[in-house]
Amino acid sequence: MPIMRYIVVGAGAVGGTIGGRLFQAGHEVLLVARGAHHDALKSGGLRLITPGSTQTLDIPVTREPVRLRDDDVLILSVKSQDTVAALDPWPRDVPVVCAQNGVANERMALRRFARVYGMCVWLPATHLEPGVVAAYGAPKSGLLQLGRYPDGVDALAGKIAADLSKSSFVGLAVPDVMRWKYAKLLGNLGNAYEALCGRASGGEEIMKRVRAEGRAVLDAAGIGYASPEEERARRGDEVDLRPIEGTERGGGSSWQSLARSSGSIETDYLNGEIVLLGRELGVPAPANEVLRREADRAAREHLPPGSMSPESLAALIDAETGRQAAS
Template sequence: MRYIVIGAGAVGGTIGARLHQGGHEVVLVARGAHYEALKRDGLRLITPESSETLDIPAADGPVPTRDDDVLVLATKSQDTIAALAPWPSDLPVVCAQNGVDNERTVLRRFERVYGMCVWLPAQHLEPGVVAAHGHPYSGMLHVGRYPQGVDELAQRIADDLGKRGLVGRATPDVMRWKHGKLLGNLGNAVEALLGRGAGTAEIAERARAEARTVLDTAGIAYSTTEEELARRGHNVDIRPIDGVTRGGGSSWQSLARGSGSIEADYLNGEIVLLGRLHGVPTPVNEVLRREANRAAVGRRPPGSMSADELLALIEA
């Protein structure tokens, strides 16, 4: 079985590297300077234990496919449709992404869709380089068939992930875990806008409290922080890496790279959407969604807003 990782950034690059180290055939799909670096020099994976350059085949678009290919989609949610458009719809797709809308979107065109709940603290700020801060494993990945269940392929993917540097779990209720992860990701926009200064935790918790009310009203099940910590245990502790300054999460990195887009529509925006569908006000998440997009379009760096400014917008 060959894994084609579409979006070989922080998450995709780490997953592809670990699968390659586990003896599996992998192709990394990337764009621009990152693709050029991968093609020329290979992927440099830096962890708390080591720094290794891996010679993994790379492409900047679709490659000739095989019957045993699995597409691992690790792009941001706003890029899902464009990223999958050139690929044959008879291949299975694993959505290794934040948010909960990708699987439903992909299912419109692809019959075999798998959700993946990703706990993987990594960053990608330099072409050809991914730093994975998890220890002793780089990440924990729950995999299940969408919308529910575990089949033979889900179990095999989980087993393959667990062969080197990752914890893979085949999970029938993967979307419950992804909704729990969504609650955590609502703080991504706060971190991107404010950095890690005073007031960040308070605003993030207000966004999560608002979201829990929305999910409860909608009757949507979600995993709890306690469940996540129990599953993760000491498998994925965040450790420093010599010579690498750890920045923020995925949204923080989007602003740091000046990418021009951010995932807030599919994180905070998911709660706004559900709130509108079920008649629950969501002012905190709406302000976070809106302001994160403004920062991305304006190519403002992370931490460009103060907590007082953000709170004033929420209260207004």
């Protein structure tokens, strides 16, 4: 198989780390970015901060699609609400790897592209400043499991996994990637709580309700998902969350969307996925509906992370539970 060029569409926390690590390992990489982040990458390179080093990487960057080669691979790492717009300009014969949270992106991509791969991403990273990405995983930067969508592995999946494994990641080609992505979805149901309430204590009961709803909906749908024990065993001690001196990790991807005041948030494709399936199956999911609704509102109104108390959120969930029970 020829040497591939990795075109990373969305060079934020996840995409910037993947692209940066592949570039450091000698792979050909092209970053696709927008706005001030593109300008900073173009003028000064990508500043990749890890627990072990800080490097400025002169990775080629573009705003627009480029002429593709036969050996190109798209690594899609935009938020789910931006998937269709991000993919639309690209030729339909290029393989696409969905390195994204949620479980809807692969199907959206498969409407347009014949070769689609899911990637289950466990990669703690932050992107709040143009041109700068901080990756907190060590000794490896992340666990990246990928496979053909909807299932199976092929030579390309194996090649990408091998390249990632040589680039400071644990890269694995797996035949059941969506099983792992549904497990990650259950974990990501807490992203909206973190965005809305920050690190405030008192959210334990809320999160129990949210994840219990998620499991009930997936079980009713007959959708399999890996257990937390399987996830911990797969990650092992190769990817640990480490501090970086002078760079505090405020929160995950949804927290960062509010911190950057981006105006949108991924919750429709996280908690909203459980709400959608629950509505189709007649399984109530009021806690997830409130998190979906309130996180969307916070993003639209440009509220900062931590703008709601756990008590206020719990009261809204109780009210929604009563409303759904009465309807």
